[in-house]
Amino acid sequence: MRAAREQVAALHTELVRYGLVVWTGGNVSGRVPGEDLFVIKPSGVDYDVLAPEDMILCTLEGEVVAGSLGSERSPSSDTAAHAYVYRNMPEVGGVVHTHSTYATAWAARAEAVPCVITAMADEFGGEIPVGPFAIIGDDSIGRGIVATLTGHRSRAVLMQNHGVFTIGKDARDAVKAAVMAEDVARTVHIARQGGAPVPIPQDAIDSLFDRYQNVYGQNPEGSLA
16 A cells, blocks of 8 residues: 555656646656555645645545545545546556646547657557547546547547646656657657658557567556556
């Protein structure tokens, strides 16, 4: 439990470091290994004062665990969405939400980011898809995330008119996906200023994705999907 709190608290600094959030927007959550629980940041708290003891413990129904550390605070307004993802995608160990500038600009157009650079093929196995418009407050956003990403290679979804949600094997993996989603959204946007980007053939996307997920690095573990 302590390890999950420490990891999730520390990962919020990465959102700031990579310029993915402003003010108190955005959030990271992480599943507690071996438990039907997850931890998530409190609502409306500045990033520079977040500590492990501020992380709020929730059930997979999105309910705060009474009497737990931090339970006197309100959890993130996106808690219901995170909970829905954990309930319906048991392979997911972390969820991240940001309003990062370039990726959210694609979401504002309800336009998927096309797979036109090898970094996208490596990380997402194709395009970053668009999820449906949904209002914050209940599990509507979570339903859209699950419906869009189930069976999809991408670990990122652009929720229409809203922002970015990413999933991962754990919270750190989901943060990496959020960082990479913004990076490729920016690159493809810039590429389009000079003309139409050139698509990557599907067989090459498949090959790049397989290599990156299963060969690249020190301890490849395969894709989440």
